[in-house]
Amino acid sequence: MSFEEEWNGLRAEATTRMRLNEAGKGSSGGGGGSGDLIVHQDDLGRVGHEAFLLHDRLKKAGDMTRGAKDDGSTIKAASTLTNHHFTLGGALTTMAMTWNDQLKTLLQACAHISNHLDYSKKSQAHTDAKIAADMARLDGTAMPVSEISKYYK
Known part of the structure; x- marks a missing residue:
């Protein structure tokens, strides 16, 4: 050649x-005209907030089997049917317990998503600040490309 x-x-x-x-x-x-790497974290916040709202709505609406003081209509019906020797009472109790277990699992998943995204948002902001500090000279000016390229050889 x-x-x-x-x-x-x-x-x-x-x-x-x-x-x-x-x-x-x-x-x-x-990014704008500066050429800097900019991470917008609005999407993380919105998804985390929606998971939080879903958690609250599920907690209120999904707790229909237990009621306010563990005397929801499903549990009352199961207890009454069992006291009157109906087999359906035991099945209804099992269904209510399964419903509550599934609801708790779903609530934990929503809380996990919300908490994880909040953590990710804060962690990313901390990482961005650390990178910005590491990539600046002592006088605060940006490190030139020739210095940055030394890190990749």
């Missing part, structure tokens, strides 16, 4: 890389 061919290949590769580095600065959504 001649010098000219190799040189033209390297120039084409560099041009492609520069175009990729500039992608996203237009109206298609990327």
Whole structure:
């Protein structure tokens, strides 16, 4: 391969890389004009908030078998049927217990999603701040690309 061919290949590769580095600065959504990596965490917050709201709604609406003081209509009916020697009473008790177990599992899943996304949002903000501090010079100015590229060799 001649010098000219190799040189033209390297120039084409560099041009492609520069175009990729500039992608996203237009109206298609990327960072603003600063070229900084910016992570928007609004989506994490919205999903976590929806999981929290779902948890509250499920806790209120799904607790129909137990009632306010463990005397919900399902449990009362099961107890009354069992006291009158109906087999259905035992089956209804089993159904109510299964319902409550499934409800607790679903509530735990909603709480886990909400808590995990809250943690992820805070953790990402902390990581972003640490990276920004690590990538700055002592005087607070941005580290030049030539210094950054040393970390990747």
